[in-house]
Amino acid sequence: MQTYITQLLQDLKTAQNNLPPPKDYALLYPNHPAADPKYKGGLDYIIEWEMGDEQPMEELFGISPDALPPVELLTNKQAESLCHAILNLWQAFNILADFPDNVPAKLLYRAFRNYWREHPVSYTSVGHLHLEFCHYEPEQCPWGLEYCTCKDLVEEWEKKPVQMTPEQEEHWKKGLQPNGGWINPDLLDENGNIKL
Numbered sequence: 001m002q003t004y005i006t007q008l009l010q011d012l013k014t015a016q017n018n019l020p021p022p023k024d025y026a027l028l029y030p031n032h033p034a035a036d037p038k039y040k041g042g043l044d045y046i047i048e049w050e051m052g053d054e055q056p057m058e059e060l061f062g063i064s065p066d067a068l069p070p071v072e073l074l075t076n077k078q079a080e081s082l083c084h085a086i087l088n089l090w091q092a093f094n095i096l097a098d099f100p101d102n103v104p105a106k107l108l109y110r111a112f113r114n115y116w117r118e119h120p121v122s123y124t125s126v127g128h129l130h131l132e133f134c135h136y137e138p139e140q141c142p143w144g145l146e147y148c149t150c151k152d153l154v155e156e157w158e159k160k161p162v163q164m165t166p167e168q169e170e171h172w173k174k175g176l177q178p179n180g181g182w183i184n185p186d187l188l189d190e191n192g193n194i195k196l
């Protein structure tokens, strides 16, 4: 197994050093408002964020999820070095994984591997994509109840429901917009228009 892992670590490293070639988004989407020549290319990143395609990690990195061994076959140390290599690879592609500090390597590896298989991502040459593994449903959390930090937040919310006084609620309602949005009423005049 260790021979295989060593080769896989090498492949991850190769992928890390093999970023997709930059695309000229203004050229690809000349009618996008941000492609206007008056911006001199300064807003091309907006076009990239909006128009960039999602693709499976398999395609983006050239490594199939099946190449990542099931966690049951790994030692702790192997899981650790694979997590490390995956995080470095993702970081090179501006992809940042969000997870609590103390999650054991095997749990982390299993979640990374599942993500690799299940979630397409869109690579952007500017800015960052954050990967979330826990969705504030502690029972479903890949870190388990022991390591999940979202459960503390959820408990906090449940303990302290937001209570508004009738005056606060009246004030809050003034901010409701016909389109379903909300604007801080302090910014509005008595007719509900934004104060200039």
Ligand SMILES: [Zn+2]
Pocket: 134, 135, 136, 137, 138, 141, 142, 143, 148, 149, 150, 151
């Ligand atoms: Zn969680």
